[in-house]
Each structure stands twice: as C-alpha cells, then as structure tokens.
Amino acid sequence: MQVGVPFQSFRECIDPNLKVLVRIDINVPINVKEGVILDDYRIEAHAATISKLAKSGMSVVVIAHQGRPGDDEFTSLGIHWRYLEKYAGMRVSFIEDVMGPAAQGAIRNLGPGEVLLLDNVRFVSEEVIERSPQLQSNTFLVRRLAPLFDVFVMDAFATAHRSQPSIVGFPLVLPSCAGLVLEKELNAMNVFSSSRRESIVLAGGAKVPDTIKAISKLLANEAAGKILVGGLVGVIFIAAKYGANGWLRKYLEESGFGGLVNDARLLLDKYGDSVAVPTDVGVEVHGDRVDVDARKIDAPVMDIGPATMDAYSSYVRGAEVAVLTGPMGVTEKKQFAEGTEAVFKAMVDDAKFTIIGGGHTIMSARKLGYIEKIKHVSTGGRAFLQFLVGEELPALQALAESKRRFWK
Ligand SMILES: Nc1ncnc2c1ncn2[C@@H]1O[C@H](COP(=O)(O)OP(=O)(O)OP(=O)(O)O)[C@@H](O)[C@H]1O
Numbered sequence: 055m056q057v058g059v060p061f062q063s064f065r066e067c068i069d070p071n072l073k074v075l076v077r078i079d080i081n082v083p084i085n086v087k088e089g090v091i092l093d094d095y096r097i098e099a100h101a102a103t104i105s106k107l108a109k110s111g112m113s114v115v116v117i118a119h120q121g122r123p124g125d126d127e128f129t130s131l132g133i134h135w136r137y138l139e140k141y142a143g144m145r146v147s148f149i150e151d152v153m154g155p156a157a158q159g160a161i162r163n164l165g166p167g168e169v170l171l172l173d174n175v176r177f178v179s180e181e182v183i184e185r186s187p188q189l190q191s192n193t194f195l196v197r198r199l200a201p202l203f204d205v206f207v208m209d210a211f212a213t214a215h216r217s218q219p220s221i222v223g224f225p226l227v228l229p230s231c232a233g234l235v236l237e238k239e240l241n242a243m244n245v246f247s248s249s250r251r252e253s254i255v256l257a258g259g260a261k262v263p264d265t266i267k268a269i270s271k272l273l274a275n276e277a278a279g280k281i282l283v284g285g286l287v288g289v290i291f292i293a294a295k296y297g298a299n300g301w302l303r304k305y306l307e308e309s310g311f312g313g314l315v316n317d318a319r320l321l322l323d324k325y326g327d328s329v330a331v332p333t334d335v336g337v338e339v340h341g342d343r344v345d346v347d348a349r350k351i352d353a354p355v356m357d358i359g360p361a362t363m364d365a366y367s368s369y370v371r372g373a374e375v376a377v378l379t380g381p382m383g384v385t386e387k388k389q390f391a392e393g394t395e396a397v398f399k400a401m402v403d404d405a406k407f408t409i410i411g412g413g414h415t416i417m418s419a420r421k422l423g424y425i426e427k428i429k430h431v432s433t434g435g436r437a438f439l440q441f442l443v444g445e446e447l448p449a450l451q452a453l454a455e456s457k458r459r460f461w462k
C-alpha cells in the first residue's frame with residue numbers, strides 16, 4: 055500500500071481473534087441453466103484474500119453479488135461456491151441466506167479459520183438502491199449483520215463505484231480495511247496516475263458512449279499523454295476525422311451512434327494530436343479480411359489496419375504505462391484479432407508497466423496468450439474506467455471515513 059493512502063491497509067485488519075466480513079466481487083459471466091461460470095478470473099483473484107484471512111486464523115464471512123434483479127445472470131452464489139473453494143484451496147461453507155436467522159446462526163457458529171459464503175446480497179432489495187453511506191449504514195442489512203463482526207474488509211474493487219449498503223454502509227459502523235485485490239488495483243492505478251504524460255491509453259471495444267465520455271475526462275484531466283482509439287470507438291473517431299460515406303454513413307444511421315460523431319469531433323478539435331485515430335482498418339468482405347484506407351470504407355470495420363498497428367506500437371514504445379481498455383477489433387474472429395494482438399505485443403515488449411481492464415479485453419489477452427505477461431489485470435469494469443479517469447469511488451470514500459471514525 056502506498057504511503058498517504060487515507061485508509062487502513064489489509065494487514066491492519068488481520069488478527070486471529072477477530073470475525074471478519076469481506077465484500078468481494080464475484081459477479082461473473084455465467085450460464086445459469088447449466089450452472090457453469092464462463093470466466094472465473096474474479097473468483098480466483100478474491101480467493102487469495104479469503105485464504106490469507108482464514109489462514110491467519112480469522113473467522114471469515116464472505117458477502118458478494120451476482121447480476122442484477124431481473125436479468126438473466128441474476129442467481130444464487132451456490133454456483134460460485136465450489137469455484138471459491140477450488141481457488142482458495144480450503145473448505146468454504148455456503149448458506150442460502152443473506153441476513154435472516156439461518157445466516158445469523160451460521161455466522162455466530164463459525165469457528166477460527168473457517169470460511170462461510172453468504173448468498174447473493176442483491177436478494178436483499180435494499181442492496182440495489184444507491185444512497186449516501188450514512189443512509190446505507192442504517193439499512194436492515196447493515197444493522198443485522200454488523201453486530202456479528204469485529205472488522206470489515208472491502209475487497210470488491212469492481213463494485214467500488216456503487217454506493218450500496220454492502221459497499222459503503224459497513225465501513226461506517228465497523229473498523230474497515232482495504233482487501234488484497236483492492237490494494238493491488240490501487241497500487242497499479244497509482245503507477246498510472248503518477249506517470250500522466252508518459253502514459254498511453256488504448257481505448258477500443260464496443261461500449262462507445264461510456265468510452266467516449268471516459269476519453270473526454272482523461273483529456274480534460276491531462277491524465278494520459280496520448281489516447282489511441284480502436285474498436286467501434288475508433289470507428290466513431292474515423293467518421294469524425296475523415297467524414298462518413300458509404301457503409302460508414304449507413305452504419306452510423308442504423309446504430310444510433312451518429313450523435314457521438316460530433317462529440318468525437320469536438321475532442322479532436324480541442325485536443326488535436328493527443329488522440330490518435332486509425333488511418334487504415336480491416337473490413338470484412340464475404341468473411342475475409344481486407345485492409346483499406348480509413349477514408350475509403352465500404353464494408354463493416356472489424357479491426358484496425360496494419361499501418362495503424364505499426365503507428366500504435368511505436369506510440370507504446372517507451373511509455374511508462376500502457377493501458378488497454380476494450381479490444382482493437384472483433385477478436386472473437388481470428389482474422390480480426392490481429393490489431394489487438396499487435397498492441398498487446400507492443401505493450402508487453404516495450405512499455406514499462408502494463409494494465410488491462412474489461413471482460414472482453416481480459417478474455418482476448420487470455421486467448422492470444424498475453425495474460426501472464428501483463429503487469430496488472432484489473433478486476434473492474436465501470437469501476438476501472440471511473441478510477442482511470444480520476445473520478446471518486448464511493449467505496450474509497452467510505453473506507454477513509456471508517457479510518458477517521460475507528461482508527462485514531
Ligand atoms: N470494429 C468493431 N466492430 C464491432 N464490434 C467490435 C469492434 N471492435 C471490437 N468490437 C467488440 O467489442 C466487444 C468488447 O468491447 P467492450 O467495450 O465490451 O470491452 P471490455 O470493456 O473489455 O468488456 P466488458 O464490457 O465485458 O467489460 C467485443 O465483443 C468485440 O467483438
């Protein structure tokens with residue numbers, strides 16, 4: 055943990071005599087019907103925090119969510135349980151309850167070194183309402199569970215942007231610390247934010263409005279030296295820089311992204327060379343890849359082109375930090391994974407520190423064989439973007455408040 059961080063570090067919560075409540079984020083892509091988790095990266099990451107706490111002799115209760123009420127991935131943590139056991143390398147018990155008498159009884163009876171996973175905290179309706187930490191500390195969830203614990207460990211970086219009871223409520227009533235995953239995320243982000251003009255952000259993927267907003271904030275805060283755009287985000291910047299005819303014009307009308315072209319143009323006008331836009335792209339013609347000039351697009355854009363790969367690789371060379379959020383192309387199709395592969399290669403070969411974030415980005419890095427070579431793989435999605443651009447995260451503010459209240 056860096057000096058000057060305004061909350062307690064992980065090791066300050068470790069004490070074999072204590073019962074700890076740990077909030078983790080094991081919200082993962084899941085096939086509920088078949089009971090199969092499609093990407094367990096987050097579970098593996100948080101298992102380290104849990105095993106460390108349990109091995110120290112603490113009684114460990116884990117609280118987490120999966121999905122949002124009403125969506126297909128909203129389900130019990132009964133599926134996650136076994137994965138957690140596998141990665142923690144120890145027995146984990148699971149209870150189909152969050153804060154009722156069954157859960158309370160199991161928490162009371164938990165012995166030293168034992169781990170209990172509670173069910174999906176979003177089964178409790180209060181959890182999905184975002185309000186101030188003060189109000190969240192007065193919810194039924196917090197009032198029922200907090201008295202059963204000595205300390206709270208906040209490890210769910212990926213949910214740190216939510217002001218929900220299990221994130222911001224407990225720190226106001228229990229002495230709290232950052233977890234191992236949260237500490238790692240903050241350390242990596244500190245490397246990024248202390249490099250500023252020496253860092254490069256590669257922004258691709260398909261979350262076009264969110265990513266353009268993030269780019270705008272990165273530029274306004276002078277948080278990065280250069281932004282290199284790709285993926286569908288890059289397509290919007292291509293339209294802003296070179297104009298849109300043929301396929302591109304039709305695509306903008308049909309996708310509803312037309313309005314964002316103006317936002318991209320304003321950013322290019324204001325920040326000029328700080329944003330690099332693809333000069334060529336890989337388009338799909340009858341299933342094949344054809345590389346064309348970005349001014350002459352007449353088929354679906356699926357990747358950045360070879361000249362752009364070279365240019366982006368040379369920008370990455372020598373960067374203090376290179377961050378990739380969102381793939382450069384449709385990596386699900388082999389012939390359009392070339393751009394993403396080229397920038398991964400440049401990152402691991404030539405940048406001093408590398409960070410990636412986002413579900414598809416991580417999956418691409420794994421598929422293309424770069425995951426082990428990236429210095430920091432973030433567990434966060436929205437939280438990662440929000441933190442990257444320098445926005446406050448409610449979870450961190452609540453931890454800081456906990457320090458003021460309990461750790462004099
Ligand atoms: N040119 C393109 N045209 C269409 N889709 C693209 C293009 N480039 C990338 N994509 C798609 O973008 C998706 C990933 O973008 P997204 O913004 O969701 O990334 P992420 O942030 O890593 O993932 P997640 O949202 O899961 O956290 C992939 O499915 C990929 O196929």
Ligand SMILES: O=C(O)[C@H](O)COP(=O)(O)O
Nearest residue numbers: 079081122212213435436
């Ligand atoms: O996957 C995420 O980004 C986090 O688990 C937060 O999920 P949410 O967007 O449903 O709050």
